[in-house]
Amino acid sequence: MTIVDTGDRPGAVDLGRRDRKKQETRAALERAALELVAERGIGGVTVEDISQAVDVSSRTFFNYFSCKEEAVTGKGPGTDTQIGEMMRSAPAELPVIEVLRRALRAEADQIQARQEQWLLRLKVFEQNPSLLPRLVANGAEVERMIAEAVAGRIGVDPVADGYPILVTAVAWTAFRVAMMRWSAGGGDRELGELLDEAFDHLTAGLADPSSPA
Template structure:
């Protein structure tokens, strides 16, 4: 086996270990609550040492939050790749829809994660903090797309905040319904309401 194959195998093994630790953390906390689970419990469930756990995550809370389906750079690139004549709200919907399809591909893991967040409200500030970097990057991309300087009209900030709220509402509805219908359809529905100006139902 050449060194490239060996490197590929090692990278795959790392990704598998990370995913296994994440899943074990979610399952254990869903069953016992946040206070009832230690890093040692999570590591033991995957048959690795606590030291190995800390190679992947700084804390058990970080293992629960896990990675965003798309990196901040990916979201920004996705927005910037859309033709310039696509209106901002539609561009944000298309970006959110791809994200929703990725979440749907890991349906069980995400439903478990959302259940853990619901049961452990102390995780919410950490979740909000992890989303703020993404929001800043998307806001900057929206500003470039709309030709508006940040901090002037408030348009890029508001458009991004509203889009992220629409995605969050769709996720909450999706979780409450047990992962059906498809998350992307709920995202489309939320954006349709925004595009319609949120008239009274």
């Protein structure tokens, strides 16, 4: 949050500081949860363990998360309103698939900026299959939100017309594939580069790639 000159509103500065403190506490809890689960597995970690690692109470933990699994999964890609906002504000002449590429590329750049934490998170997901139902549910919610934004952009019903759901599923799959490749390679290539590569295949109609020379 950016703090601006509030003039006759001195309490706004304090509110900004409180918001930053909350963000810092949430981030610290997420980090502690990831590190502990990476070391012990999800079954070997309790809410109390995570709270103690950050030197806060369990009550404070529950101000931010409903359970330890939520702390581990954290705020996943696309879970805020950024993608929907980009869909609505992009130039009208841009094709939907290009708008989706740009929106998801912005998400990829944010993840890349937190590479160490995200690679650890993806490793934890791989090592703890019990987290899969939560990940699937989160992904389904993101897809629903994107499909509604697509439908609003082109002026169709998001349920009756199959296009928004289809193009969203394809774009989100491209994002997941890029994430999987990024994780498997240990971050040796930029996530955005892998995402662009996936979208290049999509926009080419998924034609057979040329044989290597």
